[in-house]
Structure formats: structure tokens, C-alpha cells
Amino acid sequence: GENVEQHPSTLSVQEGDSAVIKCTYSDSASNYFPWYKQELGKGPQLIIDIRSNVGEKKDQRIAVTLNKTAKHFSLHITETQPEDSAVYFCALLGTGGFKTIFGAGTRLFVKA
Amino acid sequence: DTAVSQTPKYLVTQMGNDKSIKCEQNLGHDTMYWYKQDSKKFLKIMFSYNNKELIINETVPNRFSPKSPDKAHLNLHINSLELGDSAVYFCASSQALSVYFGEGSWLTVV
Numbered sequence: 195g196e197n198v199e200q201h202p203s204t205l206s207v208q209e210g211d212s213a214v215i216k217c218t219y220s221d222s223a224s225n226y227f228p229w230y231k232q233e234l235g236k237g238p239q240l241i242i243d244i245r246s247n248v249g250e251k252k253d254q255r256i257a258v259t260l261n262k263t264a265k266h267f268s269l270h271i272t273e274t275q276p277e278d279s280a281v282y283f284c285a286l287l288g289t290g291g292f293k294t295i296f297g298a299g300t301r302l303f304v305k306a
Numbered sequence: 307d308t309a310v311s312q313t314p315k316y317l318v319t320q321m322g323n324d325k326s327i328k329c330e331q332n333l334g335h336d337t338m339y340w341y342k343q344d345s346k347k348f349l350k351i352m353f354s355y356n357n358k359e360l361i362i363n364e365t366v367p368n369r370f371s372p373k374s375p376d377k378a379h380l381n382l383h384i385n386s387l388e389l390g391d392s393a394v395y396f397c398a399s400s401q402a403l404s405v406y407f408g409e410g411s412w413l414t415v416v
Contacts, residue, residue: 232347235409237396237398237410240406293351296348296350298346299347299348
């Protein structure tokens with residue numbers, strides 16, 4: 195079935211450093227890969243996404259890369275700031291288009 | 307302006323009770339969902355509705371009954387609550403690819 199694995203489960207970085215979160219998936223038919231940020235006490239919020247016809251997408255300090263052959267995609271946050279501290283989820287859109295499947299989440303701590 | 311709003315935000319109730327969580331979206335989306343997030347932060351889809359019709363039911367116990375009176379509302383009723391039902395329940399909606407979540411309803415069963 196459709197599945198997405200996410201690593202690491204916890205990531206601690208110093209302010210200003212970069213953070214990278216990686217996800218792998220099993221279904222080669224998957225073609226949409228969003229990333230969500232969940233702050234304490236709030237719902238997940240879409241921060242960036244990538245479609246399968248693109249290898250990389252950037253939005254200010256965040257970027258996502260996709261390797262369809264290897265079936266993995268990654269989130270890169272540069273120049274991290276304390277307000278980047280949150281739980282980050284990778285996800286993919288399941289076949290049929292009515293189900294977004296989430297990775298297990300990565301708790302990112304940015305130390306000032 | 308809240309896009310996806312759900313009530314109540316916090317709910318503490320005893321085992322065996324029946325409770326409901328309400329959800330409304332003002333985004334004009336056709337598709338709505340209920341997700342469950344456990345204490346380890348795993349986010350799992352429970353139900354998906356498109357234009358008031360049930361599309362996905364992810365092997366959720368039939369104590370959970372969603373109802374969509376119109377495409378802007380998706381409510382969740384839970385019968386005979388159990389300790390294991392304690393979690394955060396998120397309502398969400400989407401039109402194309404992006405999913406928009408509500409703020410969550412924290413359910414604690416004691």
C-alpha cells in the first residue's frame with residue numbers, strides 16, 4: 195500500500211545552521227508531495243509542495259528536492275531561526291486524490 | 307477569518323459517553339476530512355467526503371460516525387467513548403491538492 199517514511203524523528207540545530215529532513219515512499223505512481231509545519235497547539239499548515247515533473251522547488255529559506263527514481267524527497271531549511279522550531283511532516287497524495295498520507299513527523303528544535 | 311473551524315477545541319468526557327465535534331469550512335472546497343493525531347504525533351486519515359458523499363473510511367470503528375449535511379460542514383459523532391479515543395482530531399478541507407487543517411479538537415476520555 196501507499197506509505198511514506200520520514201527521518202529523522204528529532205532534529206536539533208543551532209540557529210543559523212541548515213536542517214534537512216528526508217522522506218521515502220513506496221508507490222511510484224505518487225506525483226504530489228507536500229510538506230506541512232505544525233506549531234504547538236495548532237493544525238498542520240502547508241509550507242511548500244512539489245510535483246513529480248519538477249526536481250527542486252525553492253521558497254525563500256525553504257526548498258524541497260525530489261528524486262523520483264530513488265523515490266525520496268527532502269526538505270531543506272537554511273539559516274534556521276528559533277521560530278522554525280515545530281513538527282514537520284512530509285506527505286504524499288494517495289491514488290484517487292482523496293487521501294493525503296503523512297510521514298511520522300520530525301520535531302525540529304532550533305537553539306538560539 | 308477562520309478557513310476551517312472546528313468546535314469544541316477541548317473536550318474532557320467520561321468513558322461510555324457520546325460526543326460530537328463540529329467542523330465548518332468557508333473556503334468553498336468540495337472535499338473534507340477527519341484526521342486523528344495520537345500522542346506520538348502520527349496523523350492518520352479517518353474519513354474523506356467529497357460533495358457530501360463518503361469517499362474514504364479508513365477502517366475506523368463504527369462507533370465513529372461522520373455526517374456531512376452540506377459540503378461546507380463535516381461533523382464527527384463518537385459513541386461509547388473509550389480511553390483509546392483520546393487524541394487530537396483535525397478537520398480539514400481541500401479543493402485540488404492542498405489540504406487546509408483546522409486548529410484541532412483535543413479529546414480526553416477519562
